[in-house]
């Protein structure tokens with residue numbers, strides 16, 4: 432496991448190096464060219480909204496081998512099998528970690544999974560540069576994650592506009608009121624509230640409940656992290672939250688899709 436002190440800073444520093452390497456292997460012009468010739472996206476937001484509108488649980492099931500806070504979650508890790516299990520278990524969308532160093536993810540996991548299932552997919556990655564936005568579209572992701580804690584207002588603006596212009600949905604992730612206020616200025620149709628503080632790893636479901644009050648209108652709110660059991664789901668439901676991003680609770684079980692069904696029905 433990795434020392435937790437300002438893990439986010441370490442991740443971003445590493446990400447900057449990785450992007451420089453990627454550009455050397457595959458120049459930006461090439462990735463842009465490739466992004467013009469890709470299959471249609473699957474409607475990540477729409478899939479969630481259809482369920483939430485009728486107050487059904489809309490679960491984004493995460494494929495994550497390891498995390499800096501918990502270490503290896505699943506030794507026997509076959510992303511395509513897990514994705515199929517999630518689809519059978521009633522997941523609405525998938526979230527797939529592609530960061531190698533800190534989460535033992537891989538771009539190839541997303542590429543392989545996309546062929547095997549028909550669910551919309553979120554690339555779970557630390558996006559800080561337009562290069563990665565094109566790359567995300569090319570690998571077949573339907574939605575992009577933008578973490579407010581890693582980005583300036585100008586970056587959030589630029590990266591979200593670019594993602595939308597490439598037909599991807601945008602999930603903007605916040606952890607506190609300050610980030611939420613910045614994110615709301617983008618006027619996006621969905622917002623993720625992360626119950627885990629990415630600087631300290633502390634998890635509190637109260638984060639979602641507190642921040643929810645600040646979100647008006649029909650913004651689709653996704654509660655992220657720390658949802659472990661039916662009790663947690665009931666608490667969210669009683670606060671009129673119907674969309675969830677869940678990883679650990681499923682990854683630690685032999686049959687992730689079955690656990691999904693158990694917790695959410």
Ligand SMILES: O=P(O)(O)OC[C@@H](O)[C@@H](O)c1c[nH]c2ccccc12
Nearest residue numbers: 625655656657658676677678679680
């Ligand atoms: O495994 P959990 O506690 O169910 O959490 C899932 C997801 O919310 C979490 O993996 C996550 C939320 N935001 C992130 C940003 C980067 C990496 C990971 C994350």
